Amino acid sequence: MSANLLALWYLAASVLFILALKGLSSPVSARRGNLFGMIGMAIAVLVTLAVTRNVTLILIAGAIGGMTGAFVARRVQMTQMPELVAAMHSMVGMAAVLIAVAVVNNPASFGVLDPMPRGNRLELFIGSFVGAITFSGSVIAFGKLAGLGKKFRLFSSAPVTFKGQHPLNLVLAIVMIGFGVAFFLSADKGWVPFIVMAAIAFVLGVLIIIPIGGADMPVVISMLNSYSGWAAAGIGFSLNNSMLIIAGSLVGSSGAILSYIMCKAMNRSFFSVILGGFGAAEGAAAAGAIDKTVRSGSAEDAAFLLANAESVVIVPGYGLAVARAQHAVKEMAQKLIAKGVNVRYAIHPVAGRMPGHMNVLLAEAEVPYDQVFEMEDINGELGATDIVLVLGANDVVNPLAHTPGSPIHGMPIIEAHKARTVLVNKRSMAAGYAGLDNPLFYMDKTMMVFGDAKKVVEDMVKAIE
Amino acid sequence: MTGTVDPTVINLVVFVLAVFVGYHVIWNVTPALHTPLMSVTNAISSVIIVGAILAAGPSEVDFGSIVGAVAVGLAAVNVFGGFLVTQRMLEMFRKKAPRVENAVENAAEKEQG
Numbered sequence: 067m068s069a070n071l072l073a074l075w076y077l078a079a080s081v082l083f084i085l086a087l088k089g090l091s092s093p094v095s096a097r098r099g100n101l102f103g104m105i106g107m108a109i110a111v112l113v114t115l116a117v118t119r120n121v122t123l124i125l126i127a128g129a130i131g132g133m134t135g136a137f138v139a140r141r142v143q144m145t146q147m148p149e150l151v152a153a154m155h156s157m158v159g160m161a162a163v164l165i166a167v168a169v170v171n172n173p174a175s176f177g178v179l180d181p182m183p184r185g186n187r188l189e190l191f192i193g194s195f196v197g198a199i200t201f202s203g204s205v206i207a208f209g210k211l212a213g214l215g216k217k218f219r220l221f222s223s224a225p226v227t228f229k230g231q232h233p234l235n236l237v238l239a240i241v242m243i244g245f246g247v248a249f250f251l252s253a254d255k256g257w258v259p260f261i262v263m264a265a266i267a268f269v270l271g272v273l274i275i276i277p278i279g280g281a282d283m284p285v286v287i288s289m290l291n292s293y294s295g296w297a298a299a300g301i302g303f304s305l306n307n308s309m310l311i312i313a314g315s316l317v318g319s320s321g322a323i324l325s326y327i328m329c330k331a332m333n334r335s336f337f338s339v340i341l342g343g344f345g346a347a348e349g350a351a352a353a354g355a356i357d358k359t360v361r362s363g364s365a366e367d368a369a370f371l372l373a374n375a376e377s378v379v380i381v382p383g384y385g386l387a388v389a390r391a392q393h394a395v396k397e398m399a400q401k402l403i404a405k406g407v408n409v410r411y412a413i414h415p416v417a418g419r420m421p422g423h424m425n426v427l428l429a430e431a432e433v434p435y436d437q438v439f440e441m442e443d444i445n446g447e448l449g450a451t452d453i454v455l456v457l458g459a460n461d462v463v464n465p466l467a468h469t470p471g472s473p474i475h476g477m478p479i480i481e482a483h484k485a486r487t488v489l490v491n492k493r494s495m496a497a498g499y500a501g502l503d504n505p506l507f508y509m510d511k512t513m514m515v516f517g518d519a520k521k522v523v524e525d526m527v528k529a530i531e
Numbered sequence: 532m533t534g535t536v537d538p539t540v541i542n543l544v545v546f547v548l549a550v551f552v553g554y555h556v557i558w559n560v561t562p563a564l565h566t567p568l569m570s571v572t573n574a575i576s577s578v579i580i581v582g583a584i585l586a587a588g589p590s591e592v593d594f595g596s597i598v599g600a601v602a603v604g605l606a607a608v609n610v611f612g613g614f615l616v617t618q619r620m621l622e623m624f625r626k627k628a629p630r631v632e633n634a635v636e637n638a639a640e641k642e643q644g
Contacts, residue, residue, distance in 0.1 A: 076581075083575050084552060090560040090568050093624040100621055103571055104614050107578060111610075114581045118588030120596055127587070127600040128580075131607030138608075139615035147566055147616075154573040154613060157605045161579050164602035168586035168595040175589040176582075185539045291569055298579045299546060305582055306538045312549040317576040319553030324565060415562060422565025429623035440562050 067117055075113040076309035082106030083313050087320070093435050110309060144430045145387055148287055148420040149211045155287075156204035158294040159271075162197025162301050163264060166190050169304060170260055176305050184250060186304045191246040193300025194260070195267040200293040202271030207286050210275075211419065220272070223280030235273050242266040278339060284328045285339045287420050292321025324421045331415035333467070333477030360495070360507055362514040365522045368455075368489050369529030371513075372398075375452035375487075377408040379444065381480050382424055383417055385458020385492070389519035392431035395457065398527045399433070405530070411438045412448075412480050414462035445481050454485040456506075458519045460498030465505055474502060488512040491522050567620045574613025580606035 082102045089099015111128075115121055142150045169190055173180045182190070209221030219226065245266065248259035278286050295317025302310025329336050372378055380395065399409045411433065417424035428438055448454060456463050463482040466472040482488050483506050490507060492514065497503060507514060515522050560568050583606050586599025 079578070083578070084556060086571060086575065087553075087556045087560065087568070090564045090571070092561060093564065093621070096564055096567065096624065097618070097621045100567075100571060100614060100617050103575060103617075107574065107610055107614070110578050110581055111584070114584045118584055119590055120588050120592060120600075123592065123596065123600050124584055124587050124603050127604040128607040131604035132611040135608040135610065135612030136615055139612045139619060142616060144620070147570070147620075150612070150616065151569050151573060154570070154577075154609045157609050158573070158576050158579060161577070161583055161602040161606045164598050164605070165579065165582040165586050168598045168602070171595040171598070172589060172593075175595065176585050185537070189539070189542075287569070291572060294576050295572065298576045301579055301582050303539070303542050303546070305585070306542060307581065308542070308545045310578060310581060311542055311545050312552075313575050313578045315546055315549035316553040316556070317572040319550050320557045320568060320572045323554070323557045324569065327562075327565075413563075418566075420566055421569065422562060422567070425563040426566045426620050426623065429620070432623075435563060435624055438563060 067113065072113055072117060073308065075109055076307070079106040079110040080309045080312040082109070083316060087316060144426050145390075146212075147423060147426065148283065149208055151287055151420065152204045152208040152211055152290065155290045155294045156201045156208065159197045159200030159202075159204060159297055162294075162297040163194050163201065165301050166194035166197065166260075166264075166304070170255055170257065178305070181254065187250045187256070189300055189303035191249055191260075191263065193297055193302075193304055194264055195242060195246065196293055196300055197297035198264050198267035199271035199274065200290055200297050202268045203275040203286075203293070204271075204290050206272055206275040207283065207290060210280060211283060211287075220276060222276075225279045226276040231273070231277060235270065238266055238270050238273070242270065282332070282334065282339045284416055284418075284420050284423075285325055285332070285334070285336070288321050288324035288328050290321070292318050292325060295319070295321055327415060328421055331478060333474055358508040360514050361510075361512065362516060365515055365517070365525035366529040368491075368513065368515050368522075369526040371487060371489065372402060372407070372453060372455065372526065373405055373530045375407055377451045378402060378410075378453045378455060379448060379451050379482075379485070380409065380411045381454060381456045381459050381463055381482060382411065382413070382428065383457060383459025383462060384419060384424075385460075386519050387418065387424070387427050387458075389458065389521075391457070391520035391523050392427050392433075394520055394523040394527060396428075396431045396433050398523055398530065399437070401527060401530045409437065410444065412441060412444045412454075413438060414441050414459070414478075414480050417459065417462060441478060441480050448481050449484040451485045453487045453489060454480075454482040456482055456488065456490040457523070458491065460492070460504055461502065463504070463506055464498070464502060466502060472502070482506060483509060486511065489515060491515045491517070491519055493518060564621075564624070567617050570613050570620065571617040573609055574617065577606045577609030577613060580610060 083106045086099045086103030089095045173182045178186050210223050215222035242263055245259040245263040249256040295314045299311050299314025402409050413424050463480050465483045467474045467477040467479045583599050583602035587596045
């Protein structure tokens, strides 16, 4: 196959990747989009296999990896999606580093001159250090998400901080770039500066992620998503492969946009998340004394109110998913709908542990997606809603977000306090991630229903007849 | 100005245009599908497997090709894992499930009535 024909096949694959992402603009077109993505990938792999040797070796390696991936994809629980995604980011990062090693070892097999020209060296440097940071950072993120903190302190979901952390990171970054320059200038293959540079990048990946707390994980996953894309693009530059550049840039910008959306939804600046430790400090300072009265009621009381309402909006939080109550909620919603109640769901962007996580958890429970609304789309209607039912959510409905001077001032919230009646299910009065008290719980129109979300909702289902 | 354009410059052109396309396409993704977006982008970025295949494919098996083969394995985890888990999630967003249940319920009601 000529190089031109190969490039044209790669172009076709690139277009298919763009169509795959475009499909995600609606749940209806999304499955077709995913199919486009698969076809694009198949084209890319097959035409590359046609121009290479050692096909047996490649097929064996691919089969082992592919079977592992397929197995995990089938088995993974939807609540574990953040861990899976973090693990997959680390694969891309490591693959980028390994490819860079192979390029340094033998540039000619990639059609790159030997010794490598400086331009390619620069690109390879960028691709491999971003890949290395993506790998080790994702491993730490995976550990934090999978709750391995009890075994290894490095994976603690609480921020791991120490004195001089930021200066150390800065020094390491400068030293890493220094070795990158040495690699750039070296006349031979430049193994020594390359290896030192990659080793420092691995360490940096760990150091960048450990100070970030569990609550900020949606940002971290999105950010690592972005990095994995830039790593792929960097490798594409050094191999002069447009398809890799295009695919990498799509993924890089996707992750960057998701990071931006998550930061905005959590009212954090990107830098305060990256620099870490923000949540812990602010929360401790802001938690005030609680001596106000709370009106609480039983699940049966709540069920009575719900069954007699005209419109109900359910606000699910991650507490709901932790209690595995999604199916019970869907059952309750169906019963209410059968009674003629207008039931909808309101999703805050950070309701789960990664962007869009709550939507997937509800979809898994077979909640029809046309009952599920994004925060901006439903906030305007909450004033005319009879009952807002808050299940396992806290900060995302905290009206303090509208109070100037509060630590979460400016954070977009689901305006549950505007509804005629608010029902809140929580296990206890404990504060949320932000460590803040929530005035919503003390309003006259609010009734608290304490208990495990699944138990409470199941009791409600029984009581609605 | 004479001479040919450096490949790096062409790469840069492709890169900038692709970032633009990415920016506009991604903002159109519905927030409800942000998790599938992340898993499918994972699968797409594993097109890096192409580089790994080239790394594994020099004429004889040596250090570089072993490293490449390992990279092929890692990227293949994502290729299959990424697309399949995305498909699994998107199946959940199908509309047919509630309709079937409604139909069953309606049938039951008719029988009772």
